[in-house]
Amino acid sequence: xxxxxxxxxxxxxxxGVVGAAPCVAQDAPVITVRKGDQIALAVGTLAGSxxxxxxxxxxxxxxxxxxxxxxxxxxxGYVVTxxxxxxxxQGTVADRNGGVVLSKTYAGGRAxxxxxxxxxxxxxxxxxxxxxxxxxxxxxxxxxxxxYLADYDGSNITQLTREGSISVGPNLSPDGRKLSYTGYxxxxxxxxxIDIGSGRRVKAVSAPGTNTGGVFSSDxxxxxxxxxxxxxxxxxxxxxxxxxxxxxxxxRGAEAGGSWSPDGSEIVFASDSGGAPQLYRVSSGGGxxxxxxxxxxxxxxxSWSPDGxxxxFTTRGSGGFEVAVHDLQxxxxxLLPSGGDAEDPVWGANSRHIIYAKGGALYLLDSINGRNLxxxxxxxxxSEPTWTR
Amino acid sequence: MNxxxxxxxxxxxxxxxxxSGCSKFKKKDAGAATGDYDFVSGSPLPERSGASFFAANxxxxxxxxxxxxxxxxxxxxxxxxxxxxxxSFLKGGGKSVIFAxxxxxxxxxxxxxxxxERRAQALREELISMGASAADIQTVSFGEEMPAxxxxxxxxxxxxxxxxxxxxx
Numbered sequence: 001x002x003x004x005x006x007x008x009x010x011x012x013x014x015x016g017v018v019g020a021a022p023c024v025a026q027d028a029p030v031i032t033v034r035k036g037d038q039i040a041l042a043v044g045t046l047a048g049s050x051x052x053x054x055x056x057x058x059x060x061x062x063x064x065x066x067x068x069x070x071x072x073x074x075x076x077g078y079v080v081t082x083x084x085x086x087x088x089x090q091g092t093v094a095d096r097n098g099g100v101v102l103s104k105t106y107a108g109g110r111a112x113x114x115x116x117x118x119x120x121x122x123x124x125x126x127x128x129x130x131x132x133x134x135x136x137x138x139x140x141x142x143x144x145x146x147x148y149l150a151d152y153d154g155s156n157i158t159q160l161t162r163e164g165s166i167s168v169g170p171n172l173s174p175d176g177r178k179l180s181y182t183g184y185x186x187x188x189x190x191x192x193x194i195d196i197g198s199g200r201r202v203k204a205v206s207a208p209g210t211n212t213g214g215v216f217s218s219d220x221x222x223x224x225x226x227x228x229x230x231x232x233x234x235x236x237x238x239x240x241x242x243x244x245x246x247x248x249x250x251x252r253g254a255e256a257g258g259s260w261s262p263d264g265s266e267i268v269f270a271s272d273s274g275g276a277p278q279l280y281r282v283s284s285g286g287g288x289x290x291x292x293x294x295x296x297x298x299x300x301x302x303s304w305s306p307d308g309x310x311x312x313f314t315t316r317g318s319g320g321f322e323v324a325v326h327d328l329q330x331x332x333x334x335l336l337p338s339g340g341d342a343e344d345p346v347w348g349a350n351s352r353h354i355i356y357a358k359g360g361a362l363y364l365l366d367s368i369n370g371r372n373l374x375x376x377x378x379x380x381x382x383s384e385p386t387w388t389r
Numbered sequence: 390m391n392x393x394x395x396x397x398x399x400x401x402x403x404x405x406x407x408x409s410g411c412s413k414f415k416k417k418d419a420g421a422a423t424g425d426y427d428f429v430s431g432s433p434l435p436e437r438s439g440a441s442f443f444a445a446n447x448x449x450x451x452x453x454x455x456x457x458x459x460x461x462x463x464x465x466x467x468x469x470x471x472x473x474x475x476x477s478f479l480k481g482g483g484k485s486v487i488f489a490x491x492x493x494x495x496x497x498x499x500x501x502x503x504x505x506e507r508r509a510q511a512l513r514e515e516l517i518s519m520g521a522s523a524a525d526i527q528t529v530s531f532g533e534e535m536p537a538x539x540x541x542x543x544x545x546x547x548x549x550x551x552x553x554x555x556x557x558x
Contacts, residue, residue: 138498145534166534169499182502187441188529189502208434210506210530213499226503228528231431232510233503254462254507256500270500272507276460277500300500314497321496343497384498 038069039124042076048085054113055084060153061117061131064373066352066366067124078124082116084108091116093123110155121350128306130348133388135355136160136170136179137362140380147181149196152348152355152364152387154376160194169212169384173220174306176388178240180204180214180223191225193241204242209233216240217260218306218389222284224258224267235269237284248282249289259304259311260284268292268311270300279313279326294326294333301344306389307351312336312367314343323356325367337370338363349389357383431514432523440557442489442529447555452478454537454551455512459493461550462507464515472515475554479521485557488512490530491537493546498532505530512552 043062045055058080062068073079078101082091089112093102102123106112111132118129130152139148139159147170150157160179161167169182179194191205191214205211209228216223225236227245235249235258249255253273260267267284270277274291279299282289298316305311308328315324320340326333338345338356342363345356354365360381364373376382440447452475455468464472478484490505490512509528517523538545 166531168532168534169502184531184534186437187444188437189506189531206437208437209510209528210502212502212530228503228506228510228530229434231433231514233506254500254503256503257497272460272504301497316496344499 039067040071040075040077041068041080041120041124042071042073042078043080044073046082046084046089048083050084050089050108051082053084054089054109057110057113057153058117061114061129062120064153064353064364064366064371065117065121065129065131065350066369066371067121067127080120084112089113089116091119093120110151114151127352128349128389130350130353133349134172134176135362135376135385135387136172137357137376137385138168138170138383140382142380147179148379148382149179150376152375154362154378157376157379159379160196169214170386171213171215171223172386172388173216173240174218174389175220178216178220179386180216182212182214191223191242202241205238205245207245213257214238214242215258215260217264217284218262219264222264224260224269224284226255226258235267235282237267246286248284248286257301259302261304262306262308268302268304270302270313279311292326292328293331294324296324296333299324303346303354305347305351306349310347310351312345312347312354314345323354323365325354336365336367337372338365344384346385346387347389348387355385355387357385431510432517434527435524437527438485438557440485440487440555442487442553442555446558447487448558449553449555451556452554454553456547457508457550457552459546459550460496460504462504462511464511472512472519476516476519476521478556479516479525482522482525485525485527487527487529487555487557489553489555490528490532491535491549491551491553492533493549494533494536494541495546496533502530502532505532508550508552 043059080093087108089106094100106115114131117131121129133152136149138145144164145166145168147160147167149160163185166184171180182189183192189210189212191211193204194201207227207229211227213226214223221240223238225238226233227236233254235255236245236247238245251273253271255271258267258269266281268281276298277300279292279302280289296315299313301314303312311326321343323336323338323342323345342356342358345354361374361377362382362385364375455471488509490509492501492505513526536549538548
């Protein structure tokens with residue numbers, strides 16, 4: 001062997017390896033805040049005996065929505081008026097020429113204001129609103145981890161479970177009628193499903209080992225579940241109350257955190273089968289999972305947006321745990337301005353807002369304009385949000 | 390070895406390395422690096438026996454906890470002594486144990502639940518390979534719940550990344 005031939009070859013190999021490294025290490029850009037593109041909207045104080053109480057709820061919803069610039073009537077493209085009294089809300093939206101584009105009567109109180117806000121969003125943008133949505137999460141107020149439910153803006157917090165054990169990992173069905181969670185009252189991790197309306201609860205999955213992460217499909221008919229009975233945590237699909245478990249993954253690592261594509265044809269999940277946890281997508285009918293190249297060395301807790309185009313997830317970078325969004329069409333990933341210690345992002349119905357947990361409270365983040373609001377706290381340390389669509 | 394053969398060989402190696410190194414991150418969802426999906430499964434768990442890890446009929450003090458590295462479920466060489474103690478106890482059968490997996494507080498609770506289960510099951514596979522019966526070992530994961538040390542920082546986290554051994558009396 002001649003060394004003089006070998007050296008250039010070795011140098012080429014080194015260059016090749018070093019040259020490839022920046023592909024691994026590149027940082028995703030932080031999003032730039034974009035103003036403009038907003039609809040100028042005037043929301044004056046509603047008339048009627050409940051007008052003063054209901055108006056700020058409506059204004060808050062429309063401000064959070066992100067689609068509108070709230071301005072005075074003289075500069076507005078659309079004017080919101082209404083009357084709130086006697087347990088109902090009559091709401092009207094007119095364009096600058098006085099042409100009525102929305103006129104409807106709602107229930108009174110907070111629910112009516114939220115419903116009116118969602119109708120305004122839908123009428124003027126064609127998008128689904130998030131004002132009537134609900135959020136479930138884990139709270140520690142009693143000294144034990146229990147599941148709580150609240151409006152998206154943090155009002156109407158109610159305690160759902162009273163096990164005095166460990167109740168964690170809640171997942172709401174998109175329509176908000178069912179909630180699954182992981183409960184330890186048997187001494188093992190089992191999945192329970194609660195019918196929110198009736199309060200009826202069933203033990204849905206209690207196979208040997210650990211059962212967790214019962215995530216409902218868009219139609220609420222199926223759950224993606226992690227079951228370890230075969231000797232390794234694997235992703236399964238079951239019916240809405242357990243039963244008929246069908247195994248989807250066969251890996252050496254730990255699978256976690258499934259999220260369904262809107263049409264139910266695929267599930268995205270995290271797996272550390274290749275080393276640090278990464279995201280994979282698999283057909284809900286079976287087949288080999290494919291890695292989603294998010295360009296981050298660590299990715300867990302995927303949430304597939306209702307419009308199907310994006311996946312939010314938790315990543316770990318120099319700033320600690322942060323929320324990132326991967327665009328499935330462009331293949332680009334960007335970090336959202338969540339700051340460190342952020343985890344468990346979930347998309348809202350509008351595929352624009354994300355709720356995530358940070359420092360024991362829940363935050364609402366607008367992925368377009370970067371607005372970040374603490375929305376739910378006060379029942380101990382909060383974690384693991386799940387959001388109706 | 391002939392350098393004229395070696396050079397193209399090395400060049401081919403470089404090309405392969407260069408392509409695989411970059412394409413993973415540049416190609417849009419190309420299905421590169423699908424992980425190890427040929428793995429069929431570990432050893433199936435036995436049916437639950439009725440005992441639960443924190444029940445009065447489970448002795449959790451007979452064996453010391455087995456510790457793990459960050460984000461890892463490999464049974465470390467330094468923990469071998471502990472594992473051998475458990476193996477000699479289980480050898481011959483007739484004993485039932487529950488391995489409970491735990492993690493530190495970093496990372497999301499759901500990921501930590503499955504990581505904790507993977508730790509309990511890694512310890513279980515180790516013991517099965519040393520002659521223990523699969524039917525005698527159940528597993529559960531508590532994830533980041535019930536830390537052994539509720540302080541922060543690496544010294545606390547290292548104590549929390551563990552599998553505890555409960556012997557059913």
